Amino acid sequence: MTAPVRSLRADARRNREAVLDAAAELFARRGDAVQMDEIAERAGLGVGTLYRHFADKRALLAAIIGRRFEAITGLARAADEAEDPWVAFETLLYGYLESAEADAAFRFALLGPEEPSWNDIAAEKTDFSAITERIVRRAVDAGRLRADFRADDFVLITRGAMANMTGAGAWRRHVMLVLEGIRGSGAAAGDV
Amino acid sequence: MTAPVRSLRADARRNREAVLDAAAELFARRGDAVQMDEIAERAGLGVGTLYRHFADKRALLAAIIGRRFEAITGLARAADEAEDPWVAFETLLYGYLESAEADAAFRFALLGPEEPSWNDIAAEKTDFSAITERIVRRAVDAGRLRADFRADDFVLITRGAMANMTGAGAWRRHVMLVLEGIRGSGAAAGDV
DNA sequence: CCTGAACCTGAACTCCGGTTCCGAATATGG
């Protein structure tokens, strides 16, 4: 893994942080497309140093994404504090999506297929899923979400919104449509 | 452009078709990820021949995508024949999405950012947009879609569905949720 | 301070996939 063991030399620890910071910044802005040389330059280091701290590019990416996942999990935990189930749900939904909007790498991880290298993140992911599941259940039980709404549906909805994160705030419109519903009120609403 | 002019030698025309067929097949299955050598092999030709008929990989991809766009436009035209505005809308929606499901290259073109090389396709795209706009308007006028539904929203919805085309038929569930609405009936439906 | 281990550098290497190019093969018109 990438787990930093005991006792890094002072400069090594410092450089490691610099790499992480530079990578976070660049990956957030341009996702997988940034190249190792850029990260090195931005960190004021040589490429070799990146490889001293991370096995390869994917490991570095995984580290960054892991961070985001922790943040998101905290956010979910906070959302679950809300007494109103609907508020909790909306807080989670928008928090999640705003994070995704702000970070192309996060989006990349969420939209792409499962990578075996994301394995380090599995634990964090499980935590997040558990909280999501609870929040969804609360909203369903309160009748604020349709009775058959599942936690998997949260994934569907968010993937849909993320696919609309091109340029302007189109994704907010998308979410609005999903939340309010597409149908008009002028005719039978039961036919599908 | 890629427009085949007058009088190709017989074998040239035949090979051109072979290239197109092979490319269509492979691009449909694996999108942009297929490589020129594979297409050549599948067509039973040398790579050089691909480049005799198409300037580069993107031109070939554009040709394939152009084909799909024609097909889709025909499909939209057919959908517009339906007297019931909702049926027309649904037919368009599902036809579009099933085409996308069957063709990774099409999805690639639809989900990715605007490529300058897709310019050949612009005309076809305009046709399709016009028809979509008409179908949406009909559904709105009939009160089957919410009054402020725009043709742009069709794009949002379909992008959302396409983002859920991973493996199983998850996208159908997504569309179902969007069409039927997310909200439960147990509580105030007016808060957002 | 001195020394060895840990660390850093960045030019060079490797791999990968698109693209080129020219001799060989083939179609077509006379």
Add this chain to the structure above:
DNA sequence: CCATATTCGGAACCGGAGTTCAGGTTCAGG
């Protein structure tokens, strides 16, 4: 059937991006 323009084949070429490695440099403990 011949001459010639067209077309084909596919090995070689090339540029880009990740990765390595042979030194030089810096830290930390004695």
